[in-house]
Amino acid sequence: MMNESSILLESGTNELEIVEFGIGHNKFAINVMKVKEILNPVQVVAIPNAHPYVEGIMELRGEVLPVINVAAALGLQESENHQLDKFIVAEFNQLKTVFHVHTVSQIHRISWAQIEKPSGMYQGQESQIIGVIKLGGEMVLFLDFEKILLEINPESGIKVSDVKKLGPRERSLKRIVIAEDSAMLRKMLYETLSEAGFQNLEFFENGQDAISYLEHLAGDQEELIGTVHLVITDIEMPQMDGHHLTKRIKENPALSKLPVIIFSSLITNELRHKGSGVGADAQISKPEISELVLKIDELIL
Template identity: 75%
Template sequence: MSKNQILMESGTNELEIVEFGVGKNKFGINVMKVKEILNPALVVAVPHAHPYIEGIMELRGEVLPVINVATALQLPPSIHPEQDKFIVAEFNQQKTVFHVHAVSQIHRISWEQIEKPSDMYQGAESMVLGVIKLGGDMILFLDFEKLLLEINPDSGIKISDVKKMGPRERSEKRIVIAEDSPMLRKLLNDTLQEAGFQTLEFFENGQDALDYLEQTKTDEGDPCSNVQLVITDIEMPQMDGLHLTRRIKENEVLSKLPVILFSSLITDELYHKGMTVGADAQISKPNIDELVSKIDQLIL
C-alpha cells in the first residue's frame, strides 16, 4: 500500500480502514496505524510471555512482538495458517505485529458510519469500539490500544507520572475532553484530577463535544470564559478529532479555544494532519506528563 494513496486530506471526518478476518468474523483497523502487511514469517516463542503474545519476529533489523488476535478475542485458530497475514502497525510510539487470518480490502468511510456497539457484544465486548455496516456485512472496529494495555499495563497512562510534578491547584480551569474509550476516559479523569484539574467535561465523540461548546456561551457570547481548553482523541465515532479541531478553529466564536490532540496517531509521519486543521498542540499517548505541561502553557 502506498502512503501517498492512503493519507487523505485532514479534517474531512473520513478514514480508511483495512478489513481483516479472524475466523468468520470481520474486523477493521485504521489505515493510519498500518505500516505494511506481510505473509507469515518465522516467529520465535518467548517463555512466560503474555498469553496473547505468540512470540517475536525480526523485521529489517527490528525485533517486534507478534500478537495472535484470535487468541486475544477468544476465537478459534486459523484453519489454513499458511494463508494467514501479519499486520505491522505503529501507534502509541511503538510497532507491533498483529497475526490475523486474512486481509481483504480497504474501505473509505465516514466516522458517522461507525456505530457504538451494543451491550450484546460479549466475547470481544471490551475490544470493540464501534460497528461498521457495509454491504450487508458488519465490521467490528477494534480497540487496539486497549489490547496492548491488557498485555502491558505499564505502557498506558500512569498517575505516577503526574504525581512527580508535585501538588497543584487548577480547579477553576474547565476542560472539555473528547475520548471514545471508556477505559481512557477514566484514566484521563484520574490523572488530570491528580494534576489539579477538577472541572472536566467528558464526551464520547467529537460531535457531542462540539454541540456542548456551541451551547456554552456567556451573555457576551464567549464560551472561552466557561471553557478554557479542549483535549481530543483523533479516532472517534460520529466525528473524529481532526474534524472537531477544524470545526472549532473555523468557528468565529470558538476559534480562540486552545485544542490539544492527544492520540496514539501522533507520529512524525502524521503530524502534518494536526497542523493543517489548526491544532495548538499534538501529544502522543500515553505521555500524560507532557499533556499536563502543555495544558499549563496554553491556559495558565
C-alpha cells in the same frame, strides 16, 4: 508496503480508510493510519512465560517486533491453515507491533459518521470494540488495538504515578472539555488529570457530542473563552473524529480562540501535519500524560 498516498487524506474531512481483515468468520477493521505494511507469515520465535496473546517475536529489517495473536486476544478460534494467514505491521503509541490475523481483504474509505457507537450491552470498560461499521450488508467491528496492548502490558498506559512526579500542584477550576471514546481511557484521564489539579472536567464519547455541547454553550457569544478554557481530543472516535472536531472549533468565530490539544496514539512525524492542518494548538502522543499536563498549564495560563 502500504501505498503512502492512500493514507494521506485531506485533514478534517471526517473520513478515514480502514483495512478490513478476518478472524474466522468475523470481520474487523484497523485504521490505515496505523498500518505500516502487510506481510505473509514469517518465522516467530516463542518467548517463555509470555502473555497468552503474545506469539513471540520476529525480525523485520533489523527491528525485533512482538507478534500478537488477534484470535487469542478476542477469544476466537485459530485458523485452520496458518500458511494463508497475514501479519499486519502497525505503529501507534510510539511502538511498532505485528498483529497476526487470518485474512486481509480490502481497504475501504468511509466517514466516521458511518461508525456506530457500540451498544451499552457489550461496550463497557472491558470492550475491545470501538464501533460497528455496516458494509455491504455485513457488520465489520472496529477494534481497539490500544486496549489489546494495554491488557498485555498495563505499564504502557496512562499512569497517575507519572503526574505525581510533577510534584504538588494547585487546584484549578478552569473547565476542560475532553472527547475520548474509550471508557477505560476516560477513567484514566479523569484520575490523572484530577491528580494534576484539574477539577472541572467535561467528558464526551465522541467529537459530535463535544462540538454540540460547545456550540450550545457558545450560543450568540462572541467567544467562549472564560466558560470553557481548553479542549482535549482523541483522533479515532465514532461519529466525528478529533481532526474534524478541531476544524469545527477553529472555524467557529465563537470557539476559534479555544486551545485544542490532540492527545492520540496516532501522533507521529508522518501524521503530525494532519493536526497542524486543522489548527491544533498542540499534538501529544499517548500515553505521555506528563507532557499533556505541562501543555495544559501552558495553554490555560
